[in-house]
Amino acid sequence: MSEHDTTVTQEHSGGKLRAGITELLPAAGNGLLGRRSFVKAGLGAAGGIALMQAVPASAARPGHMRSPGPGMSEYGSPAPAEANVKRIGIGSQRGTTGSGASRSPLEHLHGIVTPSGLHFERHHAGVPEIDPASHNILIHGLVKRPLLFTMDALARYPIVSRLQFLECSGNSGTLLAADPPQLSCGELHGLVSGSEWGGVPLAVLLDEAGVLPAARWLIAEGADASVMSRSVPLAKGMDDAIVALYQNGERLRPENGYPARLFLPGWEGNMSVKWLRRINVTAQPAMTKDETSKYSDLQPDGSSLLFTFPMAVKSVITSPSPGLAMQGPGLYQIAGIAWSGNGRIRRVDVSADGGKSWVQAALDDLVLPKSLTRFTSAWRWDGSPGVLLSRAVDETGAVQPTRKSLMSNRAAGAFYHYNAIQAWRVGEAGKVNNVYV
Template identity: 60%
Template sequence: MIRKINRDPVEPAAGNGILSRRIFLEGTLAVGATGTGLSCASAEPLAVQPWMKTPGSGFVGYGQPSPFESKVVKAFLPSPATPGVGASRTPLHLLEGMITPSGLHFERSHSGIPDIDPDQHRLVIHGLVKRPLVFTVEALSRYPMQSRIAFIECGGNSQVLNAPQAQPLNATAIHGLVGCSEWTGVPVSTLLDEAGVEPAARWVIAEGADAAAMSRSIPIAKAMDDALVCFYQNGERVRPSNGYPVRLLLPGFEGNMNVKWLRRLKLTAGPAMSKDETSKYTILLKDEKAWQFVFPMEVKSFIARPSPGLALRGPGFYEISGLAWSGNGSIRQVEVSADGGQSWAPAALQGPILPKAPVRFRAAWQWNGGPAVLQSRATDDTGMVQPTRAQFAAERGLRGVYHYNAIASWRIDEMGEVNNVYA
């Protein structure tokens, strides 16, 4: 928030107009930097609008967004031949902060969204345990709960940036398979402790109650660490598209492993080698090689504003804003560039900065009206730095569609139009 005016000019922090982040850290802004307001002397008198002259609408059982925000919706393509297979994307370029509203959280379905009666749903824990257990949803809700703010990102998010040529897509179409919520539920470790884990157990097979019976193998160390069986998302019951009545949360791990509509946890000595961890969700490399069972989503960031579809309205002061996250820990630093990576400046990070949760970053930019290429580069607390596209391609090649985390670029032309480019 801008709290005071500093009459000293704000010094540039990098080339092509990136200003010091002290604008945000100290609450200062140089006079005339924005050029966005009207002075009291020239402004029209404050009008009494029609909505001030009659009473407004009454109460409703569940609040809805303003009709003026009707364009803030998830993006998705028409369903393919198989009903319910596909994904919808979070409209990231139209949101703020770090939390994704429950109704706008991206969704990925392998066979549609099941209509589950919570009174009939059961969660079974069996396999290499001393006491196989069957839980109703009501019984699970009696256990002590915890809440975690965590992102979930589809392993295939941003895969279009593997294409040989940059595609004319916006931030939501490219990066929108990610969302962040406050998730509340029972630690998986509590339930496994009650079942009694056999020494030979090394993996947990999680299975969903959708028509695809989607299942993934999870290291038991993760299940005993920070995994949750969740009933609540942002304070309300998990939405059907996100796993109602019960879903698994594995903070930082690829989205497909956070099994929705959870019905079974089977402890085993080895992985299940299910279709979703063999035919899919393996990382194709160069020279016909592949990585399998790579679970955490690596450090990543992107700029949400400016971005394609949000044109600039003439030279002047703008805020560069975006999100950064890492499945290996918390974000330590985000840098921004307006000259395609030739120079970088640190952005201001908006708290809270939490492990395995997105951070909103902000940078001040004085656009001179000329061509610019905006980029962001994140570093997490393990020291991992977001790679350039060239570095990513040198290590892994560009054959795969999973775990793409290279630096993304937006080009701004003299008219203020923003486009996806490779830089």
């Protein structure tokens, strides 16, 4: 994008001088700037934002500088001023005490790690309270010898850790509605989170049990009251699956499967069975209630895709987004997350004119496989209406589809695996709305 940048030097002219920095010219329609705006010294072009104020001559020090604050704590918490940053939609489904979902408030977060306290939840019978001292994991079925692992035994195995996303396949499903729901980014897309997951490679445990030649599937079963169960191809179990014990450095949180969960990188969330108690090695999938009544994709011809394992390439702009109003014309950072169950994100393009023109966004340093990836792009907003889009491409070459394209391959009522491009309309007053384009 360097052809869009020219270096200029301006003279001092009061409060608006910018000297010796790179002036950025639009690289795409409606004020989108080139990638270099974020990756080199030309960054200084953000200059228009800084508030130059006269420094108060005798500013009194605030109270918190005049007397010491409270001391250390055993386990810290967010700042009271951030109390509005919490999981979204924590009500249980009607008639249940703990079934349902909560979402990560994506529009308030900035990282590829989601704090464990804000990781999305999806429970089918609430969060079981499990005593780790009496919890075991059984591997049985088509194996030479069934094995029962205590948590203490598991902790003596080699533990690997990786930064990867987890996404519920029902994420973003409300966007199948005929009219665009006027919800926040987190309300729409917050069934995805990122963590450092640490655990024992499942292949190690399967090797030890001795998988028999006829084996093709693993039936993973949770210790919640719904006995959530999914069929997993043996090949995934021998590839990058882990029995996770750690999340972001500490033991799993209860709502994420304490004391142990299956973790299948890149695959739909409920296959990463929480509160794992049993893996039955079989020749066939089990056709459990959790993969037939739910989590299957109806097609236009009336047939159903029973299994859709990897979560497809996807992205969303988290800022600006509904609820984060623009504060008048000027320079803004478009920021968002992209991810793919098939590997690394290769690129993300953004548009500020509803898809007429695109510019490649800058990806943050850490572009890891099957992980959240941050992207940013500079936007000089002139105050006129515009429609923001982001479109991710993964390392397999898969491109995030338009909503129109995605809907053309779906039956009415098909709900899972919605990964279409999200459009945000920025109105004249700076308000941001969800729109279909």
